[in-house]
Amino acid sequence: MSSPFRRIGVIGAGAMGRGIAQLYAQAGVPVVVHDAQPKALDAAFAYLHETFDRLVEKGRMGAEQRAATLARVIRADSLQGFADCDLVIEAIVERLDVKREIFKALEAVVAPDAVLASNTSSLSITAIAAACERPARVAGYHFFNPVPLMKVVEVVRGVRTEPAATDRLVELTKLAGHTPVVCQDTPGFIVNHAGRGFGTESLKALGEGVADVPTIDRILREQVDFGGMGFRLGPFELMDLTGLDVSHPVMESIYHQYYEEPRFRPSVIGAQRVAAGLFGRKTREGFYRHDGSAAPEEEAAPAAPAGMRVWAAPGPCREGVRELLAGLGATVDDGAGPAPDSLIVVTPIGADATTAAQGLDATRVVALDTLFPFGLRACKRRVLMSTPATAAPVRDAARGLFAADGARVSLLRDSAGFIAQRVVAMIVSIATEIAQQRIASPSDIDSAVRLGLGYPVGPLTMGDMLGPARVLEVLEGMYRTSPDPRYRAGPWLRRRAQLGLSLLQED
Numbered sequence: 001m002s003s004p005f006r007r008i009g010v011i012g013a014g015a016m017g018r019g020i021a022q023l024y025a026q027a028g029v030p031v032v033v034h035d036a037q038p039k040a041l042d043a044a045f046a047y048l049h050e051t052f053d054r055l056v057e058k059g060r061m062g063a064e065q066r067a068a069t070l071a072r073v074i075r076a077d078s079l080q081g082f083a084d085c086d087l088v089i090e091a092i093v094e095r096l097d098v099k100r101e102i103f104k105a106l107e108a109v110v111a112p113d114a115v116l117a118s119n120t121s122s123l124s125i126t127a128i129a130a131a132c133e134r135p136a137r138v139a140g141y142h143f144f145n146p147v148p149l150m151k152v153v154e155v156v157r158g159v160r161t162e163p164a165a166t167d168r169l170v171e172l173t174k175l176a177g178h179t180p181v182v183c184q185d186t187p188g189f190i191v192n193h194a195g196r197g198f199g200t201e202s203l204k205a206l207g208e209g210v211a212d213v214p215t216i217d218r219i220l221r222e223q224v225d226f227g228g229m230g231f232r233l234g235p236f237e238l239m240d241l242t243g244l245d246v247s248h249p250v251m252e253s254i255y256h257q258y259y260e261e262p263r264f265r266p267s268v269i270g271a272q273r274v275a276a277g278l279f280g281r282k283t284r285e286g287f288y289r290h291d292g293s294a295a296p297e298e299e300a301a302p303a304a305p306a307g308m309r310v311w312a313a314p315g316p317c318r319e320g321v322r323e324l325l326a327g328l329g330a331t332v333d334d335g336a337g338p339a340p341d342s343l344i345v346v347t348p349i350g351a352d353a354t355t356a357a358q359g360l361d362a363t364r365v366v367a368l369d370t371l372f373p374f375g376l377r378a379c380k381r382r383v384l385m386s387t388p389a390t391a392a393p394v395r396d397a398a399r400g401l402f403a404a405d406g407a408r409v410s411l412l413r414d415s416a417g418f419i420a421q422r423v424v425a426m427i428v429s430i431a432t433e434i435a436q437q438r439i440a441s442p443s444d445i446d447s448a449v450r451l452g453l454g455y456p457v458g459p460l461t462m463g464d465m466l467g468p469a470r471v472l473e474v475l476e477g478m479y480r481t482s483p484d485p486r487y488r489a490g491p492w493l494r495r496r497a498q499l500g501l502s503l504l505q506e507d
């Protein structure tokens with residue numbers, strides 16, 4: 001495959017610029033690098049030398065290849081060094097005014113048909129391009145950190161970007177072995193837009209007092225099961241890793257840029273913790289302590305009560321729940337209604353335990369999450385929820401019973417959609433809105449999110465694996481129980497659920 005660009009310029013030699021230079025030098029394309037700070041340029045070249053040395057040590061690169069790759073990286077002490085470049089990728093400070101000035105200055109240096117691309121995460125490509133005489137040649141080219149390892153790149157079309165420019169960037173991305181995803185210039189592009197469901201909904205549940213931080217993290221790591229894979233990190237672990245000083249402003253920015261779309265409404269908890277300086281690992285304290293102290297331990301489940309009588313209410317997976325109960329050593333009550341001493345298990349989808357307990361004796365009701373029904377028997381974690389009326393001994397007995405085969409059990413306070421249902425449904429809901437707005441193709445949305453956020457599968461595939469109708473049921477249940485417009489289902493999801501189609505189906 002030959003490169004669609006002969007010579008690439010990279011302006012800004014920080015974390016991103018040096019990674020982009022490495023990627024294309026390794027792909028065989030000459031790269032000219034410039035930074036306003038000579039020291040930053042020195043540091044970038046030192047980084048590249050060290051990186052290639054390490055690759056040689058590990059046997060991933062030969063000595064000759066190292067020399068040839070390094071020779072392809074050319075230092076430029078002024079913008080004039082970009083004169084022969086047919087592409088310049090900008091990775092400087094994230095400020096619209098500074099980027100606009102640089103793009104104007106670059107236009108004065110490069111050939112009329114050179115492409116100018118910005119690695120901005122949050123600024124409008126269209127607004128950057130508007131500073132140029134030829135806005136049609138300006139595109140977004142959004143890499144993820146660290147560039148060589150994060151194998152997806154968003155190729156962004158501004159309002160006036162010509163397809164030829166983005167087509168060439170797509171080809172270039174493939175040359176380096178990364179996956180290009182094409183999207184329209186919209187706030188957060190694909191990945192930072194689609195990523196709003198996970199943390200935001202978890203913070204909302206935390207704010208409602210549904211469960212504590214470690215419980216929510218454990219559920220999303222261990223209960224969620226897409227082909228044997230859950231989320232690698234819980235949402236609070238992830239926020240501690242990224243730093244809340246970075247993630248909270250992103251949540252606020254996407255929310256405001258979409259004119260206060262309720263699906264993205266951030267949490268006051270995030271704002272408070274940022275004000276307190278509890279950013280996460282970088283400040284040694286965030287949602288967790290990072291000072292070497294032991295991680296919080298999970299409370300052990302009480303002993304399983306012997307021969308407990310349990311009645312499973314009609315609902316999804318009733319047979320599966322009964323089988324599970326029998327396997328756990330319970331006496332399954334198969335009456336038309338519960339016997340007076342039976343524990344009552346309800347299995348709401350989208351609704352809360354209280355709603356599911358209507359017409360039943362709520363003091364004896366616990367809810368079991370059956371979103372991942374195939375994991376009922378073999379799952380690592382089962383999630384229960386009580387109503388405000390559920391008696392404490394009933395809650396304890398239920399925890400003991402559902403842990404009887406060694407599964408871990410989390411008990412939540414009442415919540416419309418437990419934790420996994422609401423978080424996964426919001427992830428799917430937001431992704432279907434991105435598809436509906438034609439920001440990107442469904443398959444690009446899926447691969448961008450899987451590769452950019454490390455989710456087990458893309459969000460539309462998540463919806464397909466659960467069934468679009470089931471996801472719609474979760475959202476409608478949540479919306480009925482707590483009529484917050486963030487839970488309204490959009491037309492992409494609704495139509496495909498109604499027609500029995502895949503969420504990846506384009507129209």
Ligand SMILES: NC(=O)c1ccc[n+]([C@@H]2O[C@H](COP(=O)([O-])OP(=O)(O)OC[C@H]3O[C@@H](n4cnc5c(N)ncnc54)[C@H](O)[C@@H]3O)[C@@H](O)[C@H]2O)c1
Nearest residue numbers: 012013014015016035036037040091092093094120121145
């Ligand atoms: N760090 C990330 O995780 C990440 C991910 C995706 C996109 N981005 C975006 O990439 C861009 C760069 O981010 P970064 O993390 O590499 O920043 P950084 O601070 O590590 O590096 C920026 C570099 O740009 C140089 N610079 C600033 N103004 C300049 C100018 N006018 N002319 C020439 N050089 C100038 C600085 O000296 C610095 O070396 C930003 O737009 C950022 O939003 C960052």
